Amino acid sequence: MEIKGIDFLQFLDVTKMSEEDKKSWEAVSESFKKASVEFFKGNIDMDKLKEEIARSIKASDDFKKPNLDEFVKGEEYKKKMEEVEKTLLDMKGEMETASKGGNKEKSLEEQLREGLKDCIKIKDGVEKVNLRKACEESPARRKKITLSISQKAGTIISGGVAPHTGIYLDPKLSVDPRQQTVIRRFANIASIGDRMVYITEYVPGAGNAEWVPEGGLKPAMDAALTETNVSLGKVALTAKFSEETLTDLPQLVAEVRAEIISRIGIKEEDGILNGTGAGGEIVGVLPSVPGFVLTDLTVPTPNMYDAIVASYTQIVSTSKMNYRPNLVLMNPIDVATMRLTKDSQGRYLLPFKYGDELIDDLRTESSTAVNQGEFFMGDFNFLNIRDRTDLEITWGWENDDFTKNLVTCLGEKRLLVYIKKQYITAFLYDSFENVITAITA
Incomplete structure (x- = not known):
């Protein structure tokens, strides 16, 4: 396994630095x-x-300047x-865990x-937790536990600004998968060590693969590479x-869950779907996802199921079969509407197959993050979720918690x-109404 060093700049806010200070930290x-x-x-x-960090700082005259000297001696540093x-x-x-053959997934409990473990005692056959002791014996009277989430893909820990290199590790410990978001069960998930990810995007242009005779001119494809x-x-x-x-302990587990x-x-x-990028929120993916544009498919009196099939077909x-949608997210009310749809004789149409599949390998899942009347479909192997930190749970006291026998989690x-x-x-986001109108014969 190749081991790459970690970029120290990823822990600093370089956007607020002058170019001179940035070079000093580089x-x-x-x-x-x-x-x-070496570590x-x-x-x-x-x-x-x-x-080694301290030695590097002392060896540089740049850090004798008031602003940098004050920073490395301060609380923020x-x-x-x-x-x-x-x-x-x-x-x-x-x-180290990966080198021993990977991890055994652990439940939330x-x-x-x-x-x-240091604050649990068994009394009358029940595990009793002393959270007060756990907080009192922890730094700043705050007991922190990191709960790792299971991942389909190997963990990628970026070694700096190059997002496609790093240390590849086995999947981490997991919480109960039923408590994860729906999208996480289908998306491409990895961990990163940076505050942001730099990605190189390939935008194909004209030209395609062709059969060529011996010695013939090979076709070329125009393309643009952009970094964001x-x-x-x-x-x-x-x-x-x-x-x-x-x-x-069982009650604590249930409450945390x-x-x-x-x-x-x-x-x-x-x-993940609707984030605006403001107020600490991530930028969601839906604004960039295309809608339904297929014009070669028509259906007499189409319904919601027909709209799904048409979108899958698009x-x-x-993509010439390069993408195979594996998930369609729908509002719970729309899922119920499809399940309850009947024919003219009152018989349920039941478009769903075993395992909530509408089409082979296309799962249907409910999500309140999708507006009623709309749906989000795609090959979620190409939707990337990158975790900077796993879910951290911290217990402690604030205000008058202590006197009221309360704990803040x-x-x-x-x-x-x-x-x-x-x-x-590989994705499509639209309303049932728009698609049904577009495919109506």
Whole structure:
């Protein structure tokens, strides 16, 4: 397994730096990349890695300037170094696990039990959790546990601005997959170590493959390559529980699943589709997805099912079978409408096949992130979700929680989503009304 160093600049907000300051940090980053490789290989420990960063800073006259000197001595830089340490330790742990043959998926209960093991006692055959003790013994009186989400694809941890290189690891631990968003079960998912992803998009032009005689001129295709970046967003939620409610481990698991994981999942899915990019939200994919434009298909008295088949046909025909839609997301009311549709004699039409499939290998799933009367279909292997951090759960006290025997639970995660331009025709987003009108004979 090839090991690449980590770019230290990914932990800093370079957009607010002058070009001169950025160059100063680039020199530090080069030393950090080399040291991080040695850390991953086990040749140095975390303390030595920190020493290398400090040595690089002291060796540069640039950091004697008031603004940089003040920064590296301040609280913000201290917090950055804590983030660096956590990220690298997590990555090294994943690499070590992967080298031993991968991970065994753990349930939400197993992960919480492991994170709270020092505060759990068995009483009358029931696992009792002492969250007060867990908070009191944790830094800043905040108990934090990271819950990893299972992924279909291998984990990609970017080594810097080059998004397609990095350290490839086995899938991480998982929470109960039923609590994940629908889209996550079908999308291309990976983890990243950067605050943003730089992607290279290929926009094909004229020309195509042709049969050529021996010695004949080979056809050429015009194409354009563009580079763009996609930034992270954060989704978070806090909820208050009584200490008594969270005393039993099974009850704690149930509350975290219902009040934190599920609610964050719902908001995440809405952001993946409809995010505006404002107020910390990610930019959703729907604004860039094409609608129905096929003109060669007509149906007498078409219905919603016909609209789905026509949309599927557009994707596979225009791509010459390069894309095979595997998911159509519909509002729950529209799914119910299709299921309850009857013929003139009152018999259910039942277009759904076994496993909620409308067409072979095309799953139908409900999502409130899709407006009633609309649907989103595509080959979701080309929809990319990149997780910067797994779901983090933190327990602690705020205001008068302590005197009221309450515990505040905070859940948060950071992610981004994108579809490359060359694969945008693998998707379709439109209304049933528009498609039905377009295919009516």
